[in-house]
Amino acid sequence: MSGLLGALLFLGLGIASTQAATLLPPSEExxxxxxxxxxxxLYNKPWYFMGANAYWLIDFVKRDKGIVDRFFDRCNDFGLKVIRLWAFNHRMPYAWGKYDETEFQGLDYIVDSAGRHNIRLILALGNTWSAYRSPQDYMQMAGVDPAGKDLLDFYGSAEVRHFYRDHISAIVWRTNAFNGRRYRDDAAIMMWDAMNEPRCPGCIDAKSQATQHAFLDEMTAHVKANAPHQMVALGTEGYFLNSYEGWNPGAGARCEGEDWAALMHMKSVDVSVVHAYERQMESVPPKWGKCDFACFCNYLIQYLSAHQRIAADSGKPLILEEYGLILPEYTVEQRILLFRLVADNLQWMKKTGGAMAGAMFWNAAIGTVWDDGYNVYLDGPVEKPTPKPTPAPTVTPTSAPGTSAPTSAPSSTPTSAPTSAATTPTPTSTPEPSRAPIVANTETLTDFLRGPQRAACAEEAARWWLPIWTAGWAQTVDMAAYTKRCADMTVLKVFKDTMDIIYAP
Incomplete structure (x- = not known):
């Protein structure tokens, strides 16, 4: 690459073509x-990890760079070695080839701090949803009016594809203002997600699928050509279409337009990923009922097992890239049990050399970071607090004339029996309160996101769909045993107990 072209890339005014790229050696650290x-x-040995999502870093770094360092310190305390966040922001970009330098330097600092803290990053290059930057925004910046169009038009537009390729190049060729390395040459960046959750609701016909797949194939190939030392993934959720559909979390899952088994076979995709939440579970109309927490736990283990087998047979690693449980819809005890269940699954993967290499929850936080109901605060208590015993009630008898009353009655003569808490303290079930008001994400499938097409597809799919998770043999998790095992745990204690096993030689 010429010096002039490199300078243009740094300023965000020009984009390198794959043919013009001169591949630089990776960083030596x-x-x-x-x-x-x-x-x-890693270092020629199988590597398994725990990790988390922290999408908020891209915003909070502008207010306080120190919060990034404090956050990564806490991640190291609990063995969270991989953190996932966005490589886009409100003004990244704000026009074709133009990026807010303050926001870009915020991402620079996060990448540099991660390296200094021995943390690896997964950076998502775009988003299907409206947060920060949406497909409609990209269409407008590409000169395509999104009015009257939808997500399939986004995938199929030649102008959008050109814009998105240039956006990828601007990010991966960025020179970090804090360490002087290009992103593509920084081993702190472990992997790129070509897009976060690239759905195409209602796109189940061959033509629509071909349009979506062509976009994703082109973008993953572009990332790989420009950042050959780093891994590439698709940010998929793991839904099945045309095969394995019985493993879907609901009849409508096939209607998200994500053929996971086909997408993971793309040549430039190095790692397969899934996102798994209880909110994905749905049964059939008219109520679209959801199974309960125990049902979800049993289903999750089998869902992951199915993806692990498919990934292993395909010769590609698997990462559980997002999972979590929302409060207060569920309890903190249920969240602890879920995290313990996932940790046990990851430990089993390491023991048996399985395909699932890592598990990353949504969302790790510290301080007063805003809460979407999924926050796990890494600066919270590791041990479950135990309430202090309630003191025995006191009795103050009437004093005899000329004598002073004792300050308290003898313990053998209370006026009422002491409560059980006075003699048998029990662990509290009250979670640490949220540091910020819980504001759940309520985004729905709009017309642009093909909500009507998805709804019609799901109604039809429900006519024949038979979920595997309703079968009696599917109940494989001993919920009573897990509940007892987790009684004295916190989520942070789960991490502490797991990290020594996961990272043991």
Missing amino acids: WEYVKPCGHQLC
């Missing part, structure tokens, strides 16, 4: 995490 068959490897 770190080894890159690499796929090795159906596993991830």
